Structures are given as C-alpha cells and as structure tokens.
Amino acid sequence: MVLLTKGDNVWVDSDIGVAIGAKVRKVTGDKCVVVDDTGKERVLSHQNGSGVSLMHPTSVEGVADMIRLGDLNEAGLLRNLQLRHKQGHIYTYIGSVLVAVNPYELLPLYTAEQVHLYHGRQLGELPPHVFAIADSCYFNMRRNHCNQCCIISGESGAGKTESTKLMLQFLAAVSGQHSWIEQQILEANPILEAFGNAKTIRNDNSSRFGKYVEIFFNNKGVIEGAHMEQYLLEKSRVCHQASNERNYHIFYCLLMGLPEEQKKILSLGKAEDYSYLNASGCITCDGREDATDYSRIRSALKILTFGDRDCWDIFKLLAAILHMGNIDFRGSIMNNMESSDVSASPHFTMSAKLLEVDTASLDASLTKRTFLTNRERVCKPLSSEQARDTRDAFAKAIYSKMFLWLFEKINVAIHKKPAQGSTQGYNSIGLLDIFGFENFKTNSFEQLCINFANEQLQQFFVRHVFKLEQEEYTREDISWKRIIFTDNQPTLDLLAVKPLNILSLIDEESHFPKGTDTTMLSKMNQVHKSNSSYIVSKSDHDIYFGIKHFAGAVYYNPTGFLEKNRDALSPDLMGLVQKSSSKLLRLLFEKDLNANTMKQNNSKVVITPKSSLRQVNEKCRGTTTLSSQFRQSLDSLMRALSICEPHFIRCFKPNHSKAAKLFDRELCIRQLRDSGMLETIRIRKSGFPIRHTYREFLSRYRVLLNTVTCDPRTEPEEECCNAICKAVIRQEDDWRIGKTKIFLKVR
Template sequence: STGTSVAIGCIVKETKPGKILVEDDEGKEHWIRAEDLDTLSPMHPNSVQGVDDMIRLGDLNEAGMVHNLLTRYRQHKIYTYTGSILVAVNPFQVLPLYTLEQVQLYCSRHMGELPPHVFAIANNCYFNMKRNKRDQCCIISGESGAGKTETTKLILQFLATVSGQHSWIEQQVLEANPILEAFGNAKTIRNDNSSRFGKYIDIHFNPSGVIEGARIEQFLLEKSRVCRQAPEERNYHIFYCMLMGMTAEEKQLLNLGTPSEYHYLTMGNCTSCEGLNDAKDYAHVRSAMKILMFSDSENWDLSKLLAAILHLGNVEFMAAVFENLDSSDVMDSPAFPTVLKLLEVEYQALRDCLIKHSIIIRGEFVTRPLNITQAADRRDAFVKGIYGHLFLWIVKKINTAIFTPPGQDPKNVRRAIGLLDIFGFENFQNNSFEQLCINFANEHLQQFFVQHVFTMEQEEYLSENIAWDYIHYNDNRPTLDLLALKPMSIISLLDEESRFPKGTDATMLQKLNNVHANNKAYLQPKNIHDARFGITHFAGEVYYQTEGFLEKNRDVLSTDILTLVYSSKNKFLREIFKLESAGTKLGHGTIIRAKAGSQHFKSTDPSKQPSTLAGQFKKSLDQLMKILTGCQPYFIRCIKPNEYKKPLLFDRELCIRQLRYSGMMETVHIRKSGFPIRYTFEEFSQRFGMVLPSAVRLQFLDKARQMTLRIAEMRLGTDKEWKVGKTKIFLKDNQNTLLEVQRSQALDKAAVNIQRVLRGYKWRKEFLRQRRAAVTLQAGWRGYYNRRNFKQIILGFERLQAIARSQLLAKQYQTMRQRMVQLQALCRGYLVRQQVQAKRRAVVVIQAHARGMAARRNFRQQKANGPLVIPTEEQKSQTALPTRKRKSIYDTITDTEMVEQVFGFLPSMIGGQEGQAPQRFEDLEAGTQKLPEVDLDTVPMVEESEDDMDGLDEYTFPKFAATYFQKSASHTHIRRPLRYPLLYHENDADCSAALAVWSIILRFMGDLPEPVLFARNGLHGGSVTQQIHDTLGRENSTQPPQHRGSTQRPSRRDRGSKDISSVKLKRSSRITGQVTSQLNIGEESFEPDGPISDRPMSNLEKVHFIVGYAILRRNLRDEIYCQICKQLSENFKTSSLARGWILLSLCLGCFPPSERFMKVGRTQGRVFLCPQAVKSKKHIPIHVALETGESLTVMVDSASTSREVCRHIAHKQGLSDHLGFSLQVAVYDKVPLGAPSTFYF
C-alpha cells in the first residue's frame, strides 16, 4: 500500500506472459510485471479466512493483522483476541450479538472456548474476581467514535445479568448511563454519541458475587461545548431532548421554543442527528431519574437551569462608552427578563455582573466596565459555571442512590470491578487546552498498558531466570515526563504561569520553548508568529493552539458571578454552587471531588490543594493509576474503521494508524513469545492438583514444585511451551485454557462420584426405612385382615342361627295361625247363627204384632164404613192407571238402551254386532226401583276445601305418570300393546287383567284392529259379564259341585233387572257367587289369549268388558283411568280422541277413581254436555253472564277450553287484553274454571 507502506492482501485473477492481474483487499485491480514479482509474497493459509486470536497468525506483521481484522469485519466478526486483549472494531450497525441467549452462552465459560466477544472479557473479570479474591478492572481505550461507551454499557449489562439476583440496585446502576450520556455526551464530527467527559465506574460485589452498589467518578467535563461547537457538531444531548420531549405546557412555563431559536444550539449548524430520537431519549432520561430517586421538584429545577442557559445565550450586548472607556450594555430582548425569572435574581445585579468587573485593591472593591467581547466571555463563563456545577450535582445525586457503604464485618469483604471509559486520543486542526488534557490522560493509560504488558512482564522473566529474548517496544515515558515530570514539565510551567497575574499565553509559550527546546518529544513553533507548540505523542504529533490556555487552566469564576449566585432566590442554584469538597472512597483509593465555587480538585489536605485545572487533573490521574495498579487489568482496544460512520467500510490507513499507536504489533510479539499466565507453585498445585490421579497426588503432598512439574508434564507435554522459574510456572493462554478445561472435567467427575455415593447412601437409608415401614404395615394389615375375616365368620354364624330360628318360629306361627283361623271361623259361625236365630225370633214377634195391629185397624175401618163392596174389573183398571203412569216416570231404561242412545252414531266394527244385546246379558237387566223424589234445591251442598278447588294445578297427569308409572312408561299416546301394567299391582291376576283391558281400550279407540278369526264355541253366545265371571272363576276347580250349585241358585228377590254400573257383589247376586268366592280366596287368573279377547267385539261389549272389570276389581280402576288418560295425551287422531273422551265419560259415570287419582282425574274430566255434543255433532250453547249485567250465548265444542272462551268473549267485547278474566260455572255455587286453566267442556 502506497499510503502506509504496509503490504496489502490480494488474490491473483489472471496471468499473462510477463505480467499478472491481482485484486487487492480494497477491490482495486493491479497489473504486476515480471520484474516486480519480488514485491509479492504468498499469504499464510490461516490468514485467508482469518483467525480468532492474532497470536496464531502465520503472517505475524502489520499487514497480516490488518488483513485479519478486515476479513473478520466483512464477516460481521467484530471481535478478535490478541492473547487476553480484545480488539473491537466498531460495526456502525446493530448486530444480533448481545441477546440474553448470548449472555447465558458466555456465562461460566473460559476465554478461548467460544468465539471472541466482549462478554467473554466481562465473564473473565467476574469469575477471576470471585476465584482469586482480587479486584479487577477493564480499561477500554480507543479514538473518539471507536465504541468505548457502548462497550462499557454492554459489560455493565452482562455483570448485572450474571450476578445472580436481579435487584433494584442493579437496575439503578444500569439507568445511570442514560442520564450521564444526556448531560455528558454530544454529537461530534467523529462520533454521534461522543463522551465529552471521562468516567470510572466502580461496581461493588459481595462475597457471593451479587451487586451491592456502585460508584461513578467523572473527569474533565468539556464545559466549553456549552458555549461553542465546531461545524457539524451539536451541544450536549440534554438541550435537544428537552426541547423535543417536553409538553407544550411545560415549554410555555419556561418560555421555550425550537432548537433553531437559540444561539448556543445553532453554532455548529446542526440541530438534529440521524439515528437519534431526542423525544424518546428525553422520556428515557425522565424515567431513569425517577428510578434514581430524583424528585419531581428537582427535575423541574434542572429544567429551569437548562432553560436559563439557553436564554442566556440569546442575551446580546451593544457597545457603549463609560468615562472614556469602552464599555457595553445589555440589549433589550425577551431573553433577558426570562433569565431573571428563571434564576430569580434582580435586574440590576445580573446586568452589572455581565457588563462590569470588580476587583479588590487594598481591601476595597474597584469596578471597571467590560467591552462587548469581554461581556460575552463573562456571559459564557457564567453559563459554563452553571452547567459544570449542575453536572457535578447530578453525579453526586446518582452516587447517593447507587452507593452503599461497606460493612464492618471483616469476613464480608466486598470486591470490585472497575470500568474506565475515558476520552480517546484527539488530534484536530485546532487543538486547545481540552485536547492537551485528554491526550495527557491517554498517555497515562498507554504507559499503564506498556508497564503491564511489556516492562513488568519482561522484568519478571529476568527475575525468575526464564530464558527470554528481550523485545523492544515504543515506550512513551519521555512524553509523559515532558508533560508531568516536575519541576519543569509542561503542566508545571502552565500552572506557574497561571498563578502570575500578568501571565499571558505568549509568555507561557516562550517559557515552554526555552525550557524544552532540546527535548525530542517537544515540537517548537515553526516561526515566531506561530502561537502553537507540538508534542510527539504515542499516537503521533499534535500541535496545540495556546490562545486561551491560561484562562481555561485557571477556570475561576469571578467574584461578581459568585455574588450574583448567592444573592439569588433560587435555592437549587445556590445548592449546586455549595458542593463541599470530600474524598470519595472507591474501595481501592480516593478520587478527588470538586470544590464550591470552582472546578479545582482537592486532596484531603487543604494546604496541598492544586489551584489550577491542569494540576487537579494530574492529581486525579495519578490517583486513578494507583487504583488500576492494584487491580488485575483487562484491556479492550476499540478500533474505528472509518471516519464516515458507515457500516462495512474499512479504512486501512486509519486502522493501521490506530494499531500502531496502541502498540498492538509489539503486543502480538510479546504475547506470542511470552507467557502471560503465571502461578506460584502452591497456587498451581492447589488449583490443578485434581487433574492427577489420587495415588499420584498423594505422593506429592507438601511438595508443591514437584507436583507442579508432574502436572505440567502429564497434561501439557514436554515440548517446553511452558517455563518453570524460581517460584512460578509460566504458561501461555491456550495452555491455561486447556488446564482449566481439564480441571472442570476432573471436578465434574469427582462431583459425579460424590453424588453417586451420597445418592447411594441416601437411597439405601430410604430403602431400609421403607422396608421397616413395610414390615410394620404388613403386620398391621395381616392383623386387620384376620380380624375382619373372623368378624365376618361370626356374623355369618349369627345370620345362620337367625335364619334357622326364624324358620322354626315361622313354622310355629303358621301352625298357630291355622288353628286360630279355624277357631275364629267356628266362633264367628256360632255367633252368626245365634244372631240370626235371635233376629228371626224378633221378626216373628214384630210380624205377629204388626199383623194383629193391621187386622185390628182394618176391622175398625170396615166396621166404621159399613158393609164391604167388591169393585168391578173396569173400576180396578181405572184405579191402577195413575199408578202405572206414576211408575213409568221412575222406571229407567236398560243399560243396553242407554249405550245404544250414546253410541248410536258410531259405525259397527263388525256387521250384525250392533243390535240387541245377547240373551245372557238380559238376565242382569230389570226395571229399576222407584227412587224417592228429591228437590235439588233443598239438598245441602258439601263444601269443598279451598285446597281441593285451587290446588289442582300441581296434580297433572304427566307428573302423576312420572311418579307412579313403572318400567319408564310415558304419559303419551301409543298404538302398541303394553308389556307391563302402568301401575304396580301385587296380584298377578290384576296384572294380567290390566293388560287385557289395555287391549280392549286400544280396540275401542281404533288404535288396534279387531281380530278376524275367533272361536264361537268359547262363549256360547253368553253375555260379556257372564263371560267375565266365568273367566275369573275358570280355574277354581277346588270348590265342590254342591257348593257351586247352591251359590248359583237365584232367589226370587234377586231376579229383578239391574244396571251393570250399580251391581253390588252381594252373596244373593246370581252372577257373583262364584266370582266373590274366587276373589276372596285369591286364586283367580286371566289369560289375555282367552276366548274373550281373541274374537271381534261390539262397542257395547267392549264397554261392558272394561266397566265390568272396574266394578269387580277395585285395584284396576286407577289403572283403567291411567290407560284412558294416556291415550288421550298428545293424541292427534280425531276419531280416536273422540272415542277416548266418550269412554272416559262413561267410566266416570260408572265407578270413581281412588283418592290418589281423584285430583288428577278432575283435571281430565268434561262436563255432562260433552257426550250429547259428540253424539249430535253440534256445538254446545252456553250462556255467559258478564259483570256488567249483560249475557252472551257462546257456542263451544268438546275440545274447547276455558282460556279460549275468555279470549272469545274479550274479543267480542272489544278488549285488547284478556289477562285477569276467569270463567265460572253456576252449580249451586260458582265453580271457577279460570282463564289460564286447561279445563275442557
């Protein structure tokens, strides 16, 4: 490369006779002639793809190092090791390298096991601190814009994550960074987030490795940036964030506008920065302040002072003449009153402070006017003083929140990890006092690096008699002596000149030229008019402009400014200027703090107080170096790849320059040939002794040197890549990593063995305990099991005895019962006979007396009436005519005629079966006896209870069916035979009879067809009732013939015709003698396939069959009603429904239901007009009387309900709502039917 005289990598693309075409790393093509081929050299194979550690480079030179960094940078591998030193190239883009998974991946891993990463350095710091019980520090260096601040934040995040317990203090430590960046960082030409101050963050850990607190120290804030910025640079971030993030109300209170309105924010012609969101950053800063315990009032006071600084920048001055002297005055502008309001000072006090200068001469104040330039400088000095003290107050506030004083327990000694993020080396076209201090600090850090890596290491090799070829390196000690070695150093001469009242920048430069003219590190001005001097730094030559050196070095606020501050009513302004000087403990040493009224650092002894900024800065750097020397250091070299902040753009010349002045080439040499890892024999044997077998380890007890040699020979080989000195063994990084891995494996193996033994002991103990418990449980269970079986056996014997005894007692009881029945029969027969005889005698006596009395009465009547006249036949017939007429009134029609009248309209099921009833049915029919005539109006009505009248809603047939029906029978209509009766019957004969009645009901309603074939010889033409009686007594063959004959002999008194509905099973009835006997004995049976049910029957015969069973068997009455109601429920066949209602009406007229079914039956029954309406096929006229006195005639049918009638009447009367109206029937008293009921007519 022509620019840097460093070879550049290239590849051969084409060869031709006499020349070849190559393409270099920058993408440029070159033709190399044959005579110039000696300028090319082959690249080592491992340099083609790059290596993780530059010590392993085959091309160990600057060209190889630059090519390795370039290759890895293009592969997005920005980290590279140089031994234990990490080189980080700023990618200028966000890479997925810092996720939580990456943190967990690098946690507890040795350096070198994984690819290079900043987390690996942080992990090494953390675990070396815990393992070696020694403080650690990480020095992050590089140019401005190389990524030092971001690297510091990444290390902080890693330490906060791996410390174990995520506490509030960890969050506070992390949130301190946004605040410090807002107030201490700014956009520069080289870096959009350049740190304009140095900071040292000391993180404190307890013995367990948990963060207990932290401490932050700041160095040399660039206060001049508040008043002046170079082109394309900005002021501190906080001003832009405040203007963009504040609400409109807050800005109005502070009279703030946009950044372009303020002089201090527009000097660099750059008010915005690409990649920065000022409004979002302001919100982050405010939230961080809350976490760090900044109160709302303190936040507002900060905003007021920041706003006052911006308004002060807009205060302008105009020229004036005062007593023939050039003076100035404040121009009228809106900014000046706003400043007065925010600072809470008087108008005249602020005006005199800005345009006048007061000095003390012989104890008296003397005031002189300031010209425009001096007034502007006074204004800027006031602003810098406010901002500097404000920054110090913020750092103090943060430390108050995150710092925890160490405890007094000597066992609880806490350790620390220090992170140094200080300004990088700077070399601008116009360098001033700030650049001199910054480069002075970098010289100190470079010297610390040189001392640690080169000087101390090579001196230790010599003291330990290690064979070593001395490596020459660039030592910056001469430059550091030029800057700081008393008594004639540049810092000393600068301080001396600053103390002289008449000292100027020119006199200072003259002294420097005279004293250091012969110093090679000092560069004199090129001519007498050049107000610059130069210094040969480790990073190159830098020329400094001396103008303003003394003023900046003095850095003392005038008496006028201090007087104005202390006269202000703003308590916060007075507070930040009253910071007391105090030494701040870091855990390693003391860092000097600021003094009230100045920026001077101060030692604990006031007499040794440095009076200048350079003196205090030198003092603080010396103290910092002492702290770093007491720690085990780690170095991170940050490299800036280009000046344009572009990703994937690699400027070779810029990177080579940074590698040179950072001493990386010499570092590679000394790391490659040296032994950076060293242990004493005792430390080595204690740490790595477990990698030896136990038997070998026991041979070298109390022989640390021999054990160290044995471990090294067994695990590292005998190639002498390691060295043994007088008291120490020296290793390379890869060897130490290998030993650490083997140690971890040995510990893991030992841990597994220990765990195996402990687990075996634990589970053996557990097994023995469980076995003892199992034996105890088995004994208890066996006892319980045997006792339970014994109790069961005893219980079984007791039951057996009880059964035997009960059988014996039952047998005795049956015998005694039979005897008692026989005795009762004899006794009752005797008593009955006695009663009959007594009644017969009484009747005879009564008859005799009655006949005698009648005879005597007749005799007296005949005697009184005269002789007896015998009437003729005509007279007898005339006399009997009224009697016959009166008799015909009371005679009732036969049941045959009644049924025929009711069912005359129905078609016959079989032709010829609807005529006269069979002959044998007529034997039950006779003229009814004359009934006594009763006036219904005189008959008292039996009042029903309100419960019977009003409580019928709960007694519905579905509820009754769900309660009493068996075998899950439903309450709805079906068309198939039943397998079981609907209700439960104890008698099997009742069950059979119920099933036969169900078949007849289905046939009567038309739901089951009539059978075609039947045996006529079965009934011999007898009546249905006689067939029922015969069937019921068919199997009663045990009764003697004479007994049967006697019971079938009818008496003259019982031969009269009776309706089947009024048949009473008396002993004198000729149809019930045999049946009654069989019902009492309980031996009757019924066969569904018998002669009654296997032939077609007429409707009359079916009615007789159903009603006859209901009369003869009371237990079947509820069953019959349930069967009829079931067939009426949800029956959508009109003819079947009509027949069912007729059958229900007939049954209600012939026999009542039981009390259980009575209320349910009331909800099903119809009024007496229903059969007539069905027969005549006409509507029923009913007369309805209204409450108004009017009456209506309403036509209803058998299916009409009371609800429909109410709705019809309401419609006729023009009522839109029928709710609340009810219907009542006038029978002696009113019987309510109710509009919402389902009563049928």
C-alpha cells in the same frame, strides 16, 4: 516459487505498505493481472514474494486470536482484522487483550442467550466477545478475591461507551438478583449520556467526559452497589461547537420532549431559536429520537431518586442557559473607557427570572467587573466582547456544576456501604471509559489534558503488558528474548514529572498576576527547547508549541490556556449566585461560595504598594487550578487501577464515515501502530501469560499427577509440577519452571 493460476486468492503489497486481498484474473508468462478488493487492476509478477503471494488457508477466514497468526507483521494484523470485519466478526483476541472494531450497525450479539453462553466459560473457549472479557473479570474476582479493572481505550467513535454499557449489562445479568440497585446502575447511563455526550464530526454519541464505574460485589457475587467518578467535562461545548456538531443531547431532548405547557412557562421554542444551539449549523442527529430520549431520561431520573422538583429545577437552569446565550450587548464609551449595555430582549428578562435574580443585579454582573485594590473596591466597565465572555463563562460554570451535582446524586442512590458491624468484605470490578486521544486542526487546553490522560493510560498498558511481564521473567530466571517496545515515559516526564514540567509551568503562570499565554509559551520554549519530546514554534510570530505523544505529534495553540486553567468566576457573578432565590443554583456553587466567604474573612489588606503584588499572588496560589484538579483525579484513578488485576479492550474505528462494512486501511494501520498492538502480539506469542505458584498449580492439577512418577508427599512441589507438565503438555517449549512459579503458554 509458487505459480499462480486464474481465480487464486492472493495478497498484494499496496501503496501504503500493507497487504490487501485480491484475486488473479489472468496469467500471461511471468506476469499476472490481479483485481484488488476496490476493483482496481494491477499487473504484477506472479512469483511468490515478488509483489504477490498466495493466501494461506487461515487467510480466507482470519484467526480469532492474532497470537496464532503466521505473518507477525503490520500487514498480517491488518489483513486479519479486515477479513474478520468483512465477515461481521468485530472481536479478535491478542491473548487476553480484546480488539473491538466498531461495526456501525446493530448486530445480534448481545442477547440473553449470549450472556448465558459466555458465563462461566474460559477465555478463548468461545469466539472473542466483550462478554468473555466481562466474565473473565467476574470469574477472577470471585476465584482470587481480588479487585478487577477493565481499561477500555480507543479514538472517539471507536465504541468505548458501548463496550462499557455491554460490560455493565453482562455483570448485572450474571449477578443473578435483578435487583433495584442493578437497575439503578444501568439507568445512570441514559442520564450521563444526555448531559455528557454530544454529536461530533467523528461520532454521533461522543462522550465529552471520562468516567470510571466501580461495581461492588458481595462474597456471593451479587452486586451490592457502585460508585462513579467523572473526569474533565468539555465545558466549552455549552457555548461553542464546531461546524456540523451539536451541543449536549439534553438541550435538544428538552426542547423536543418537554410538554407544551411546561415549555410555555420556560418560554422555550425550537432549537433553531438559540445561539448556543444554532451557530454550528447542526440541529438534528441521524438515528437519534430526541423526544423519545427525553422520556427515557425522565424515567431514569425517577429511578435514580430525582424528584419532580429536582427535575423541574434542572430544566429551569437548562432553559436559563439557552436564554443567556441569546443575550447580546451594545458597545459604548464611558469616561473614555470601553463599556457595554445589555441589549433589551425577552431572553434577558427570562434569564433573570429562571435564575431567580433581579434584572439589575444580572445586568451589573455581566457588564461590570469589581476589583479589590489596596485601598478600595473599584468597578470597571466591560467591553461588549468582555461581557459576552462573562456571559459564556457563567453559562459554562452553571452547566459543569450541574453535571457534578448529577454525579453526586447518582452516587448517593447507587452506593451502598456495608452494614455497621458487618464483616462482609466487598470486591469490585472497575470499568474505565475515558476520552480518546485527540488531535484537531486547533488543539487547546482541553486537548492537552485529554492527551495527558491518554499518556498515563498508555503507560499503564505498557507497564503491565511489557515492563512487569519482562521483569517477572528476569526475576524468576526464565530464559527469554526481550521484546523492544515503545515507551512513552519521556513524554510523561515532559508533561508532568520532571521539574518545571509543562503542566507545572502552566500552573505557575496561572498564579502569577501578570502572567499571559504569551509569557507562558516563552517560558515553556526556554525550559524545554532541547527536549526531544517538545516541539518549539519556528518563529516568534508562530503561536504554538508541540508535544510528541505516543500516538503522534500534536500542535497546541496556547491562546486561552491560562483563563481555562484558572477556571474561576468573577466575584460579581459569585455575588449574583449568592443573591439568587434558586436553591439548586446556590447548591451547585456552595463549595465556591463557602471558599469565597472564608477568603474574604481571612484576607488582610495591607496598604503598602510594595506588598500588594505579593499579597495578590499569595491569595491566587491558594486557589486550585483546573489542571491541578485534573492531575489529582488522574493520580487517584491510577492508584485505584494499580491495585486491581487489569483487563484491556482496545476499540478501533474502521472508517471516518461511520459506515457499516467499510474498512479504511490507512486509518486502521495508524491505530494499530499507535496502540502498540504488534509489540503486544510479540510478547504474548513468545511469552508465558499463564502462571501459578507451585502450590496453586499442584492444588489445581494434582489429579493429573502419577504418584509413581512423583509423590507430592515426599518430592518437592517444583518436581511434581514439572512431572505434570511432562505428562500432559506435548511441546516442551510450552512451559517453564521458574524460581517460585510455573509459566505456561497459551495454545
């Protein structure tokens, strides 16, 4: 029993089952009054282990590597992160995995002096830092001539994008050339953030797309170029945002920064004037200077070889999108059918002018839909609601195509191929900054795709941290107590692996002419009702289905799934684009226009009622759905990651308020559980993360070998490695001799 006295620092079990810091105020008999860090008083037993326990010495400061924690439980992990966060230590290791807690304030941690300090140092030699992970990538790439990758994961607002930028800055700095290509790689960030990031409730600079940046180095460690891939831009944000959220930054930057004479040409006013910007009730964003950001974006575009004409064409299309959002429609009845007319407004006229099409063509493409039947073309009027949906679909398509084009242009500028005949081989470091797991009040098709991507990355983490490590111990005949961990493979099987998986059912229904969101849901319920990872709606009146993800159950509303998955513009809008005099607009849709032309040339209209359904179905199957495109991109990404030596940064958000110094214990404990950090610590603590073949180990540490004890010229390499360890390493449990390798613990 340990008796407590006034002023002792203690841990108190809180209502949510984790320990919190407190101080003893008063001791009376076998009771003591403690005050926790929220100011709340508690009367508890002061016996050690009965509600209150003394802090051990490291508890006051916390530990830099949680493998060294005495309390290997959730409470101990949380306590350590909270202590370090309180002292401004936002980085903590779990062996070679970096945990980064968003400080929500500027810290003096990323200066040129810090770059110099961490360059060339062993991981763990200095306090935890994102620069240490970046240098570990760089060092291992150069030493092992092996491609590296860093997976930066976490919830929205946890700091993934900032960590990616800091990694890039460090790699550009240590490359040592300060060349034009390095500057171009860094200047891609403000462009991609402007067009792909937005203010959300959770994050003022939320990436609404995923990206993988691969940086290529020559054999001298100098950056030679880079390549970027993008994943699943959130197109719906162009037309609709949740309350108190903003559209993409670029719209506000354009309206605040564009010179007045150019705004006049584009007939642009204030953000409050546009439906695509004002419906959410949020125009400004604290801490962002939209006018200043505009100047930065213009400078970055110039560095990335966008000419003045390119920039003006971009701004024209952005202005066209804003004007299109203000086009409205009047409902009417024509030939006993619902129809609509464009409401007269200068926004409609300006939209046509900026898109470089005539007003009659724009009017027709927004208010009518042309269908090709077995015998003839039929023109059907659209209701006012359908016309608004068509308008929004066109705006979203223009923006998303522009985003893809920006990526292509940037890649042309920053990607440098080896000279012809050159034997120079490149190694690379890849940085993955991808959307965090999402679970909102209403979850749609985008959230399903995003969460599927997170399941894939979680499985990659599980495979490398748990599965492969334990398989190697078994293969090398190392004595080892297996760690039980949460494997999310069953959820991946449900989503994309097993026959009739969720994504394949969505695709199948998307290709079927009479498929609806309701028939899709019915099929999913029928096929997967007995799957433990699938949640069936409670009744026929409930329109939802659920998936048990690694980070918790998410309920999805299937309304709109098929339309979003088909991701196709009407032939009328494609025809409008083809008539446009805007070179950029036609360029954005060039692939679609070519595919459309080929389809029309190859199509054979057979005038038999029985064959019409089959023909339409076969033509639809030739189209690529959004989910299949996304799956192909993810498969390509996972193949790229699988041939790299991986590093991991787990980003945590300490609170929902985006406030400095505030640590929400419930939020953080959930993130700890979801990310598998406790299991990670257990396997790193009891495992042997450092491993070398006997030859590698002997080559590196032969100087420590007493040849009298073991002569490598006559004795087996295995015996000499063992002799070195016996002579140098004090604890016998700190190394193991395997069949082909030697395994070492981290101390």
